[in-house]
Amino acid sequence: MKKKPMDYPIFITTIILVCFGIVMVFSSSFYMAQYNPDIQDSYYFLKTQSRWAAIGLLAMIFMSNFSYWRLKKYANLMLIGGIALLVALLIFGKPFNNAKRWFIIGGISIQPSEIMKFALIVFLSASISKNKDRIKKPITGFGYYLAITGLIFILIFLQPNLSTASSIVILAMVIMFVGGAKLSHFATVMIMGISGIYVVLQNVDPSDYRVKRYLTFLDPWADPLGDGFQVIQSLYSLGSGGIFGMGLGQSRQKYLFLPYAETDFIFSIIGEELGFIGATLVIVLFLILIWRGVKIALTAPDLFSCLLATGITAVIGIQAAINIAVVTSSMPATGLPLPFISAGGSSLAFFMASIGVLLNISKYCKAT
């Protein structure tokens, strides 16, 4: 097959997002890092984020030259390996903040759910493209994929990490949707899901703190020092930014008012320092990625490449959308980092690696 040059808009957008992310991670973390008794180094997050960005760049270059079709062969292995890691985590993992989410190997934290996400993309793309008609079958096709997704959901849910578990389900649904699953199957699942949620809601105590937590986004001021705290602080950040922002580095909320300013709530700091214009530009960058990603999927040389591109694009879009929805108090607070920007170690490397795959696919796209 004749190779074309890679898709530069995606490459450039990714580099911009990553570099911008390093700057924002530093800006939002230096005060906290200085005063955190375990760190006491203003540059700590700048250093780690830069290191991971370098690793990510290497991974991206590698993946953009690595013949991704080979992944097909390892698809089942990757799925089983991913699930095994999740099970191992539940058994052997050490809890942080009452949750088992990371393995720490040689000082580097690895999130098995992160690996799982990409393994599932590869597995679904490979499996669906292998037999186009299989997915249309209710039990052996659609039901089968659904069961695997469900298993993964449960394993991640048990960590517990509902946000990641849910985002994986959405991701799987998107791939299956583009992969040609029957709409009637989706409808059935949807009805079952809604009635299931309805039954759950009927059986939970509305005053249960977990239920309340999921609803605080509707009125964060109902519990300003408890569950509403993070969201209120996030809104203060965004509100203080106004149209042009307080200027790069000028956030006041990062002085320990806004929790997780360098990770899950980094978008709030962007909004505060760079204003509505800066925050909107970041969203536009994500839209460019999605647009180019979809374009690659549309012109992909085969269904596997198409679904792989779809999955990669979707995972970025889903996480970015959820993250921004959370910080703008548009949905219940969950803990998902903003792709490429949030300080998050291995996550950044995985996203950059998957961009590498996307760039690789772009080289084989048909001219339009």
Next chain:
Amino acid sequence: MAVPSVTNRKRLLTMLVSFTLIFIGLIGRLGYIQLIWGKELQQKAVGQWTRNLAVYPKRGMIKDRNGNILAQSGSSETIAARPSQIKDPKGTAAILAPILEMDEDKLYEKLSDTKSSFVWIKRQVTREVANQVRALGIKGIDFTEEPRRYYPNRELAAHVLGFTMKYAEGEDGLKGQDGVELYYDKYLKGLAGKIVMETDARGREMPDNVDRYIPPIDGLNLVLTIDQVIQHFTEKAVNDAMEKYAAKKVFAIVMDPNTGEILAMANRPTFDPNDPPRELGYEGMQEYVKNFLAKDSMDPGSTFKIITTAATLDSGVMTQEKTFNCPGFRIIEGNERIRCHKAGGHGHQTFAEAVENSCNPAFVDMALALGKDKFYRYIEAFGFGQKTGIDINGEAQGIVIPREAVKNLDLARIGFGQSISVTPLQLIAASAAAINGGNYMRPYLAKALTETKVDPETGEEYEHIVKEFQPQRLRQVISNETSKQVAKILQGVVENGSGANAYIPGYRVGGKTGTAQKYGEDGKIVQGRHIASFIGFAPADNPRVIVLFAVDEPQVAVDFGSVVAAPYVQMILKDTLPYLGVEPVYDEETAELNRQVEVPDVMGMTFGEAYAMLDERELKYLSNDSVEADTVIKDQMPKPGAMVKVNTTILLYAQEQSPEDSSIDQEVTEGKVVVPDLKGKSIREANNILVSLGLKLRIEGSGVAVSQDPPAHSQVEPGTEIMVEFTMPGQ
């Protein structure tokens, strides 16, 4: 290899559109938050970014009329902590507990409370303690200055000044809680300033913070009508009376009758406004801090006769030519018998004599002659049943039987000061009106509000008067002529009548005694419990000062106002008049009054014989009402041989009184007096004892007598001067 189908592509486009719509929705939401809601959110955010430290204004000073400081503001050190910065709370607590005299566990609890960014450790500690802690240099221990109110004269004028809260609170700083501190709080307190500091979420100052300082505006100074020196005289008198009579309460007011300015005001029991007895709670404190002079009412008793006299003469229902006959009682409405205090009655008296004798039947006649309408018009004009309008919160208004309900019997009783309830303040204000020319002056405490300013040229501080309070003449109550007559009659009370104990040689003193009944909880008169009072003023022909002195439940056999209260009015006047520059005048009239006579020995005589003898010597006498004319006198005061001025009252006792100095059996040379042992006596006590023996006192120092010359038990000529040295106890 399978190629993407049309379906795949359509669905991809659906995905693209969905994502685009979601992100556009998020941009919309972001725009709403940042552009529309932003202002409000930012305002709330600013609130948490800054910390305001209140900077308390300096509360204004309170000064007496001559600029002497009665209350001032200072600061005291307070120790606080920032628990998040304390490395070793346990060790810190162990070090600090002994220095601060605090419980170590409680201290540890405070220091380890990392949820709070700031905790008080101990407020208002001494400079020494603060320095001791400062020297330790513990990180996280902070020092702040807190405002504090100081009353340099302690109990002096405590009830006038009141007090403030112990600790500054909120914007108001040290809020006034009683007295003028409360009444003039809004002028004294000033306006708080603040320091606005940019901080992080833990309250730590921002690295590039520049404090914004909004300076406070200090409170105004309050200048009172009180004269510190006269207040001293008054405090001395009430202290002495309280101690001497073991009374329940003692209170006194000194007022300028022409302006209504209160020159002194004292209550006993009292308190130190630096440390009012807060531990007793609000109710419990009242016994000590309540200004009874304005906030409590009592039966006035005979002092009210000043008012009846003034009303009777002013209305014209009687003139001074009117005479009265007192058989010892009056029958009202056919069957109600009102007794005179003198068994057997005063007999035939002129108008002036009736007042001098404080003869109840005469005042019953006056009240009934006035009748309900006229008498009530005067009672109202003299301010009874209404607040005087003095600048004291919670002034009482007394009780006057409603005009519609008053019966003749009530009216008759009001005539001599019963069946009416008044505050001491109402009584002195009304009495002032009766003798100052007939003007009812609003009594007041605040003379001016001033501001301390600095002259830009000389750099000297001066007081700029912001507001001056002028005397307020509320109404003319009686005519100037009547007022002159009343003053003259009251001068007679002191010179010839029951007020003799208030007489001061060289001064024309007017006055009226009072011995008021007390009522129990059931509203019935309690036997044997009285409020002995006296209202005196001088000079009678041009009054400069009027004094009310009252002793509640004096623990003495004879508790009449003439005996118990009048000497204290004399004492205050004697000190105050020269201080005010009123010099004594010795003319024929005063010389006659000053004539000295020797006290005869009446011990062993019957009361009847003694009365006759004392009348002959131009001396007055007083005994317990219950004695019969043929009872034998066992003791007398002053002792025989003492030289006293005419009209002095001699106390006669049916029982042996045993003063310490008479316990020593000694042969006394004819015409000589035995010098008493004065050791341990106060100046006032020593003076009383010596005067009763016809001796004179020369005072050296102050406090309690420690030595004397001539020594005790030596025999000296009457009139000899005894030098007594006094020192303050404990020195």
